[in-house]
Amino acid sequence: MAYAHGDFELTLTAAAGDDPALFAELRECFVESLAIQVDLLKRSRCDANWIMAAERLRGLAASFHSGELVALAEEALDGAPGDPVVLRKLGAFAGGFSAEV
Numbered sequence: 356m357a358y359a360h361g362d363f364e365l366t367l368t369a370a371a372g373d374d375p376a377l378f379a380e381l382r383e384c385f386v387e388s389l390a391i392q393v394d395l396l397k398r399s400r401c402d403a404n405w406i407m408a409a410e411r412l413r414g415l416a417a418s419f420h421s422g423e424l425v426a427l428a429e430e431a432l433d434g435a436p437g438d439p440v441v442l443r444k445l446g447a448f449a450g451g452f453s454a455e456v
Contacts, residue, residue, distance in 0.1 A: 362420035386452045388415050389424070393445045396431060405436035412445075424448060 367385075371378035392415060395408035409431040416424035427448060431441045 366420040
């Protein structure tokens with residue numbers, strides 16, 4: 356699953372301006388934060404931990420204007436801890452970012 360470049364790329368460009376190093380650093384920070392939150396979701400065994408990780412993921416997505424990730428985080432919030440379908444979708448989404456580097 357490839358991520359949608361649109362709003363996410365515009366957000367990074369607006370923040371970094373003409374500085375390609377800053378653009379790359381912001382993108383790297385997003386990818387790292389995404390990996391951490393997906394990992395926390397994978398390890399969540401109770402509702403509270405699952406909800407906290409999904410809320411953080413939604414906040415990350417909203418901060419970077421990633422509509423697809425917001426939708427995935429909301430799908431996680433609607434699901435149960437360890438939902439394999441949601442985790443698979445999030446893994447594919449995160450993998451799309453890794454492949455784009």
